């Protein structure tokens with residue numbers, strides 16, 4: 001590679017896929033790199049910048065276009081259309097951004113790109129810049145996609161259970177949903193497989209996990225695709241407390257009013273509250289939301305339920321009135337602060353990877369109700385590998401009924417298995433801390449990334 005470093009500080013450009021579940025870990029990784037002496041610029045889309053006006057203290061922000069500056073994904077209205085324009089407009093505006101930084105005298109030394117965006121690596125390489133693939137999701141999920149991309153797994157999956165090194169045997173419902181829900185979101189599925197289309201050209205592969213959490217999978221996958229495990233990418237305050245004031249991600253794509261929720265939680269006894277959230281994308285639909293609502297009410301624990309504004313219409317009539325003395329429904333929470341509260345006894349979650357690794361790192365047991373994509377595999381590991389939660393069962397219509405919701409919450413909050421999950425949670429919390437603290441596996445891998453990058457460029 002061309003030796004092109006001209007500035008005394010190594011400058012990385014980080015390009016997340018433009019959604020909440022990808023912005024958070026990438027921003028957090030950038031903060032870590034800044035704490036190790038690098039300069040980091042996080043690249044968001046013009047649409048996100050114009051609508052959310054985000055600010056970040058330690059990490060600079062800059063923009064590229066996804067081709068939909070007025071309305072982002074909503075303006076495209078279709079996954080394939082969005083991804084096609086994201087690639088075209090993203091490649092063009094990323095190239096311009098790199099040139100702009102170059103002429104302004106702070107050239108880019110490495111492009112850290114979300115593995116969902118392999119085209120960003122091509123742009124980096126065209127400009128003679130190092131590229132690091134950042135895998136946001138669980139290593140096991142990445143390895144399953146690796147298998148599928150390389151034809152090591154025949155699709156549609158027919159031979160069950162699926163056996164992949166380092167993992168428990170997987171039934172169909174444990175695979176990422178795109179692999180078995182026939183024809184669902186082909187454009188997303190293609191994008192997930194394309195993570196491996198050019199990854200051998202990347203100079204580094206970093207994964208948002210920690211070694212102890214996925215030891216066997218990381219060892220198996222490293223034989224074909226060497227990687228650095230740098231997670232959990234959680235604000236420093238919750239784990240090592242080395243980065244001053246790093247208490248939240250700080251880049252919300254939804255309106256946040258944290259005060260009400262935290263104040264309310266502060267008055268609740270230890271482990272008495274159930275936190276319910278399905279992340280930034282899930283749409284449960286009316287029937288499922290109703291079943292969930294009455295299940296939550298029936299078990300009679302206090303609760304905080306995140307129902308995004310776009311979903312509010314699916315809540316059953318009278319639910320808010322009938323539960324006003326037991327629960328709080330919020331449009332968006334400061335999730336980490338909520339689950340770090342001693343009042344939380346259970347996280348009822350869709351098992352998005354960020355929510356999962358946040359719960360593991362803060363020792364909170366879970367009820368897993370996966371919806372799609374990687375969440376099904378995450379739920380399998382939550383229940384059977386890390387043993388920090390239970391997975392709900394659906395009926396033949398694919399609906400999780402209120403009785404099941406109630407039974408699972410009760411099991412985690414007051415059952416024998418719940419106690420075991422809490423104990424396991426405490427262990428994972430300690431191991432997550434250990435990984436990111438000085439000399440831990442993730443800390444060492446971040447140091448290795450920084451030192452290799454610095455040496456190559458000097």
Ligand SMILES: O=c1ccn([C@@H]2O[C@H](COP(=O)(O)OP(=O)(O)O[C@H]3O[C@H](CO)[C@@H](O)[C@H](O)[C@H]3O)[C@@H](O)[C@H]2O)c(=O)[nH]1
Nearest residue numbers: 021024136279280281306332333335352353354355373375
């Ligand atoms: O009220 C809320 C709800 C969520 N969060 C945060 O938002 C993020 C949500 O991420 P995640 O739990 O991964 O869920 P999604 O937003 O659904 O993420 C998408 O992206 C992830 C990474 O690819 C995948 O693992 C998921 O399945 C996919 O749905 C987390 O950091 C949460 O802490 C909040 O701050 N407040």
